Amino acid sequence: MADRHADWIAADWGVSHLRLWVMDAAGQMLDYRRSDRGTGRLAPADYESALLDLAGDVLPPDRATPVICCGAAGTRQGWAEVPRRAVPCPPGGIEGAIRPATRDPRLDMRLLPGLRQLRPADVTEGQETRIAGWLAAHPGFDGVLCLPGRQSRWAHLSAGEVVSFRSFITGEMFALLSRQSVLHPSVADAGLDPAAFTEAVAHAMSRPAAVAGDLFTIHAESLMAGLDPVVARSRLSGLLIGIELAAARPYWLGQGVAIIGTGEPAYAYAAALAAQGLTARRGDGEEMTLNGLRAAYAELTG
């Protein structure tokens, strides 16, 4: 049982996780909870019970509690598909949210829409709410956000709107190649060697096609020369982030960039940009997501 009931719940429901914050009416967090029941392992009929398992005890019995949710739960592979809003437009907010069917009367579920871009075709799946959280904390910000993750996003913001954005599957490729490919035995589970990393970034940026061969070279050097596993991991990460930086150059070159995220991926992007002479600002990803969900809730109740 919870000490206190929720006034509302903020939720970030991604492919690999469900994170939620139990909130009071003043916007203060009463509790934080997390489960690995992400959309990747749920069928549409499973969502309501997954949510109740994690947060049923904080729902007051006598009313419907708003649950403001961003992320993959609002996509075709999730609970229900929310039509995305087309850029340029302000990111996040409650506009366009849908209420999927629920049986428990204590739930007032709201799935927030992602963004879409026609050319090049692109979509966000929760990152729009994180971007909205950054804008709420930094009104008037004009520049570029870099959001590392399973898929990273680069978004150009101006006058409170997302002007354009691009997604890269770099994080997912890194996870698949380091854990499941021929490279797996060569690559450490953790650790980053800054010199090996930035050298690989520079190499990939100057010769992006060569990356196709450089990846196997990691395996060969490991076999033939006992390449250090942390160096191998750093080189794999650097090659993949380097090719992304080359493709995303119009986003960061000559721009003010902020990286939204914590941990090694955000550190890696910061180090890669620093090697290009660019000092990026930093923001906390979960904090920005909660900020964005707060802003959407404020619109709902305001």
Add this chain to the structure above:
Amino acid sequence: MADRHADWIAADWGVSHLRLWVMDAAGQMLDYRRSDRGTGRLAPADYESALLDLAGDVLPPDRATPVICCGAAGTRQGWAEVPRRAVPCPPGGIEGAIRPATRDPRLDMRLLPGLRQLRPADVTEGQETRIAGWLAAHPGFDGVLCLPGRQSRWAHLSAGEVVSFRSFITGEMFALLSRQSVLHPSVADAGLDPAAFTEAVAHAMSRPAAVAGDLFTIHAESLMAGLDPVVARSRLSGLLIGIELAAARPYWLGQGVAIIGTGEPAYAYAAALAAQGLTARRGDGEEMTLNGLRAAYAELTG
């Protein structure tokens, strides 16, 4: 029980499979067998019993039968590590083969060595035997072999030797991205649209760095515009093979190329090269592997 006992056994033991040919003294195939007990699912102590499970019934009881084996079984992640031979050198052959410890007196096991290259660091894991099989069938061949697979190889052959070679993890990346990444729901399990494929090859060859973003575009177009799953699969394949062709350009540009393999991957490489104005010769991969194993057995007994 087998109709006839083996005089010797030819084996190709890779990460995902064990293929073997039961042979008579004249080099004719008596039987072909296949198992999914590849090195990826075996510990060193499991190899002997895996082999006996598949072929114990064809071993004569009164003598040791040579088993000539190429592939990942002879690597550090396999049964026993065979020191590789350095290029330039003739591919394949029995020279440098090792005999791993076995308990069953009916087995005379021989693991063939792969090739290694110092700069850029590279190794083969069975492909050297396939190359030797091609050379046995085409003595005097001077040109380039392309060997599609989990990892593809490009090898420059001259005067009966492998001069240099390069490996690419393209096949493995295609399998991981199409089956396990965010792209999975967008991508058909089979089928190739030639126009979408060659367009993606050309795009990746001219702008290799852009591939980092083009991959996610497949997902976005699928969501937003209902991209045909076969077109999506063709584009994914074309982008990855295109970036490989850009990196391998010194191997194929202005060279006589033969593609060793069958099925869709070999067809895809042939189509990609054809779009660059290059008509490649073709060879059957399993047949060339058996050719190469035959040549090694001939050296052993000759």
